[in-house]
Amino acid sequence: MEFELKAVLKCSSSLSGAASPSEITEFVTYCNADLLKRGAPPGCGAEIAGWNVAEDKIELKIVSDRFVRAHDALLRLKKELGKLLGKHRIGIRGVEIEDYKIALDWEAEEGLKIRKLPFVREIKQEEGRLELLLDVDESMLDKRIPDRLIRLLEDKRDAVRWKGKSEHWELLFESEQRQFHFDKDPTEEMLKRGWLQHAAGRGQYVYGPQITKIFRAFEKILLDELCTPLGYKEMIFPKFVAWDVWKKSGHAKGIYPEAYYVCTPKTRDPEYWEDVMDYFKVTNEVPVDMIMGKIENVGGMCYAQCPPFWVFLQGKIMPDEILPIMVFDRSGTSHRYESGGLHGIERLDEFHRVEILWMGTKQQAIEHSKVLQEKYRHIFNDILDIAWREAWVTPWFMAQEGKAGLAEIKEAGTIDYEAVLPYSGKWLEFQNVSVNGDKYPKGFSVKLQSGEDLWSGCSGVGLERWAAVFLAQKGLDAENWPEKFRSVVGELPEVFRFL
Numbered sequence: 157m158e159f160e161l162k163a164v165l166k167c168s169s170s171l172s173g174a175a176s177p178s179e180i181t182e183f184v185t186y187c188n189a190d191l192l193k194r195g196a197p198p199g200c201g202a203e204i205a206g207w208n209v210a211e212d213k214i215e216l217k218i219v220s221d222r223f224v225r226a227h228d229a230l231l232r233l234k235k236e237l238g239k240l241l242g243k244h245r246i247g248i249r250g251v252e253i254e255d256y257k258i259a260l261d262w263e264a265e266e267g268l269k270i271r272k273l274p275f276v277r278e279i280k281q282e283e284g285r286l287e288l289l290l291d292v293d294e295s296m297l298d299k300r301i302p303d304r305l306i307r308l309l310e311d312k313r314d315a316v317r318w319k320g321k322s323e324h325w326e327l328l329f330e331s332e333q334r335q336f337h338f339d340k341d342p343t344e345e346m347l348k349r350g351w352l353q354h355a356a357g358r359g360q361y362v363y364g365p366q367i368t369k370i371f372r373a374f375e376k377i378l379l380d381e382l383c384t385p386l387g388y389k390e391m392i393f394p395k396f397v398a399w400d401v402w403k404k405s406g407h408a409k410g411i412y413p414e415a416y417y418v419c420t421p422k423t424r425d426p427e428y429w430e431d432v433m434d435y436f437k438v439t440n441e442v443p444v445d446m447i448m449g450k451i452e453n454v455g456g457m458c459y460a461q462c463p464p465f466w467v468f469l470q471g472k473i474m475p476d477e478i479l480p481i482m483v484f485d486r487s488g489t490s491h492r493y494e495s496g497g498l499h500g501i502e503r504l505d506e507f508h509r510v511e512i513l514w515m516g517t518k519q520q521a522i523e524h525s526k527v528l529q530e531k532y533r534h535i536f537n538d539i540l541d542i543a544w545r546e547a548w549v550t551p552w553f554m555a556q557e558g559k560a561g562l563a564e565i566k567e568a569g570t571i572d573y574e575a576v577l578p579y580s581g582k583w584l585e586f587q588n589v590s591v592n593g594d595k596y597p598k599g600f601s602v603k604l605q606s607g608e609d610l611w612s613g614c615s616g617v618g619l620e621r622w623a624a625v626f627l628a629q630k631g632l633d634a635e636n637w638p639e640k641f642r643s644v645v646g647e648l649p650e651v652f653r654f655l
């Protein structure tokens with residue numbers, strides 16, 4: 157890694173009278189011999205490769221390796237020089253970055269093209285080398301933008317490397333074979349029977365009384381068999397998610413292609429909106445382009461369900477004796493832009509999920525995940541009687557940040573629950589159980605009184621996914637359903653008839 161930085165320090169008055177040239181020369185010598193080498197191995201660090209004093213300006217050229225990066229060197233030097241000039245009652249008014257070039261050793265990874273980067277004016281890619289010409293000012297150096305750019309490039313390279321390998325997937329458990337009673341796509345069959353209808357939005361359904369009753373039966377089973385006996389308490393998590401939440405949860409790193417964006421009007425003054433109203437009144441068309449200019453994006457719709465919960469604990473310290481804490485939310489929809497991937501109730505843009513969330517010490521969080529796994533096994537084996545399996549996969553909290561691969565850690569991570577769909581032979585993920593480590597407490601600054609790390613976990617139970625799996629294996633006729641499930645769901649209501 158090579159850094160080459162040209163900067164101009166602007167001072168409060170001319171340097172010619174006050175600080176003598178020999179004093180500046182001495183300072184440069186001191187920088188090159190000591191100040192800009194501190195913390196670097198022998199022979200490494202940064203160096204002032206050229207300098208010039210003109211009136212009230214000091215022009216500098218700093219070169220470095222990766223040990224004391226040139227921008228760090230500049231900030232370090234500015235501080236020391238400020239002290240020196242201060243003796244002559246001269247201050248440093250500002251720093252102008254004329255040019256900043258960073259060159260990296262770069263073996264072009266197959267399929268990775270770096271075309272554009274924020275705060276980079278020009279990118280040159282040659283054999284084994286990547287050169288960036290930065291477009292930054294001093295405040296961006298303060299914010300460590302150059303370091304973050306380098307990190308971003310490394311992340312991009314890692315992501316491509318991971319893509320080459322297959323997604324991490326490791327079988328943990330597989331249930332016994334079951335008798336299947338159906339070989340069709342249950343969504344098609346439900347549409348035929350009028351159990352649901354496509355809604356006006358993409359990947360969205362209006363659920364009729366029958367399938368709704370099935371969803372509620374699933375919820376009841378989950379509550380009776382798992383939430384209530386384990387001491388879970390219900391909460392209501394927000395379903396609009398402000399950017400501030402996604403910044404802290406990491407979703408702001410990668411959610412963009414899948415988010416449902418939420419906007420507010422720039423003003424609620426009806427006069428501001430009159431042209432839009434008038435346009436609709438005369439054309440009967442909603443002028444979406446006109447609206448776009450009058451609204452402001454403030455976040456998105458619920459995506460992962462648990463992140464906005466953490467605002468409840470943000471910045472708080474809790475006594476250890478109230479742990480473990482178990483809560484759940486079933487207060488609304490989740491939204492993901494699924495693009496081409498839509499398929500019946502298996503893959504939707506709008507879906508319903510019970511989000512189960514627990515927290516405790518590291519040991520409590522891991523232990524609780526095992527208890528949940530036991531409960532789920534019981535539900536799938538003894539009540540729903542389905543064929544299913546558990547797999548250790550890329551943790552959802554990494555996948556949703558756009559990171560591939562397996563977390564190095566084995567204690568934190570995600571177990572996906574999958575079931576086979578007899579009509580296609582494919583396996584469908586229908587829920588997960590994850591230990592999320594200290595990621596959320598750290599991200600939202602939640603602490604324990606003892607100072608021990610707070611850990612958390614979550615498990616998302618997709619109602620549509622449970623239904624997709626159960627109905628695909630058992631069919632829509634209640635006589636083929638396991639007795640225990642029938643006793644929970646009861647008679648399915650017949651309400652509508654169409655002519």
Ligand code: SER
Binds near residue numbers: 460616617
């Ligand atoms: N929050 C987790 C996820 O989005 C569990 O629901 O996968």
Ligand code: ZN
Binds near residue numbers: 461462614616
């Ligand atoms: Zn979650």
